[in-house]
Amino acid sequence: MVQYSKVSARDDGAENLVVLEGNSGSIGLTYVYLKYLEDGYIQISGTNPFDSNGWKRLSEFHLVPGSYTLTGIRGSADNTVVLQLRISDESGFYKYFNQWDEDVRFTVENEMNAELKVRVYPFVESIDLNARPAVYKDE
Numbered sequence: 001m002v003q004y005s006k007v008s009a010r011d012d013g014a015e016n017l018v019v020l021e022g023n024s025g026s027i028g029l030t031y032v033y034l035k036y037l038e039d040g041y042i043q044i045s046g047t048n049p050f051d052s053n054g055w056k057r058l059s060e061f062h063l064v065p066g067s068y069t070l071t072g073i074r075g076s077a078d079n080t081v082v083l084q085l086r087i088s089d090e091s092g093f094y095k096y097f098n099q100w101d102e103d104v105r106f107t108v109e110n111e112m113n114a115e116l117k118v119r120v121y122p123f124v125e126s127i128d129l130n131a132r133p134a135v136y137k138d139e
Contacts, residue, residue: 008040014136016040018059018116028054032081032120032127044081044118045128054120055084058133063087063112070097070104072133081127084119085135087112105138 008016020042024035032046034056048054072083078100085104088094089112097104098119116133 008132008134010134010136014138016134016136017061017063017114018133018135019061020133021059022057025056026054027056027118027120028052030054030120032124034118037130041130041132042118043130044120047126048120048122048124051122053122055117057115057117058083059116061114061116061135063108063114063135064137065109065111067105067107067138069136069138070099070106070134071136073100073129073131076100076127076129079121080124081121081129082119083131083133084117086115086117088115089113 020036027034029052030046030048030050032044032048032054035043037043070083070085082098082100085097086094087108089110097106
């Protein structure tokens, strides 16, 4: 995939750390489809009639100590679809952040590995939205 971090930089010039990876396709074992668009957005549409979650990896990257903002999905109802960021370190520590409407701000004190996925919740009747996944370093 093409890196869109330069064109999706924040107004203050902060670079988007998310480099979209992978191919368009179903999100897990659901009827929700993720399509990569040419401008750095993703389109998420479909249904999940099953009682299980679905995930699709978007990007992996590294975080250094500092403050960050996770953003990208707007207008999504709670418990339908989220951007899910998992951060972890070599000691086995990990933490999840879910973003679906409001930006999520967080701080890391040590170097961390990060993995960004789209997560679709169980029993979702309809999803149809575009998102621009982004993680920005704030300081």
